[in-house]
Amino acid sequence: HERYxxxxxxxxxxxxxxxxxxxxxxxxxxxxFIDQNHQRPFFLYVPYNAPHSASTFDKAARxxxxxxxxxxxxxxxxxxxxxxxxxxxxxxxxxxxxQIRQLGLEDNTMFVFASDNGGGGGSDxxxxxxxxxxxxxxxxxxxxxxRWPGRVKEGVVTDEFASSLELFxxxxxxxxxxxxTGVKLDGYNLLPLLEGRGKSERKEMFWYRTYSNDAGAxxxxxxxxxxxxxxxxxxxxxxxxxxxxxxxERPEIARMVKDRYQAWWKExxxxxxxxxxxxx
Numbered sequence: 001h002e003r004y005x006x007x008x009x010x011x012x013x014x015x016x017x018x019x020x021x022x023x024x025x026x027x028x029x030x031x032x033f034i035d036q037n038h039q040r041p042f043f044l045y046v047p048y049n050a051p052h053s054a055s056t057f058d059k060a061a062r063x064x065x066x067x068x069x070x071x072x073x074x075x076x077x078x079x080x081x082x083x084x085x086x087x088x089x090x091x092x093x094x095x096x097x098x099q100i101r102q103l104g105l106e107d108n109t110m111f112v113f114a115s116d117n118g119g120g121g122g123s124d125x126x127x128x129x130x131x132x133x134x135x136x137x138x139x140x141x142x143x144x145x146x147r148w149p150g151r152v153k154e155g156v157v158t159d160e161f162a163s164s165l166e167l168f169x170x171x172x173x174x175x176x177x178x179x180x181t182g183v184k185l186d187g188y189n190l191l192p193l194l195e196g197r198g199k200s201e202r203k204e205m206f207w208y209r210t211y212s213n214d215a216g217a218x219x220x221x222x223x224x225x226x227x228x229x230x231x232x233x234x235x236x237x238x239x240x241x242x243x244x245x246x247x248x249e250r251p252e253i254a255r256m257v258k259d260r261y262q263a264w265w266k267e268x269x270x271x272x273x274x275x276x277x278x279x280x
Contacts, residue, residue: 021065023050023085027092031099038103041175046096051085064088082123107149110174114164115142129242135207135216135225136242148174152194160200161218166190206264217261224257233257 064084120132130136165187192198221237233247
């Protein structure tokens, strides 16, 4: 639980050092929180760092627990580690959901599972192009799985356009709470979509990566990407793998999407400076 030799786990604002695998510790604390707060409405965010690679000098601490590695042959190669870490996380999420069920709160609890980016390293994101850190769909498109017995129908798959920005207004609506006044939310309430009585209000989305100077924008099903100084336009409805650049065939669409990106960029510049930020 360190980052290159410096302990990086906190309880509140206090830096702590504990024994055990991070996934197990996060699960323990999540279940402790539920035990202490289940008699009133609560919000619980559990951001597992698995299956991300470890930032530690201790080789022994960099691997998945032995019992999970044994499920996949016990090797220490990257893919075995990855599968073991995902399985451990899956079991941990299941134990939290089981705790909710045993407390009789299952039908009154919305569960949301999502990720921060597409697969990196040796991941296979096909049919999507690219992976973590890239503006292609393989880097941006992630699961958004919602479970709410009695409110969200099971087994439904939708290709509606949505972003993690939608989570905050959706949680507000689910809790029956009004949105905050005096601020403009970037997200939209997904509850009508989840309950089968509406569609996503998301029409466009924009991305920029400082480290590589890559950029991307999506308006409807049109996707504009700027990567390594080259620009391209793709129709996600017919080409989810972003294999065919249509910028020469549809220059007016490319210009429109890029113009929307530049308008967003100006809005972001006008909002500077942001913060304050924590120093850890």
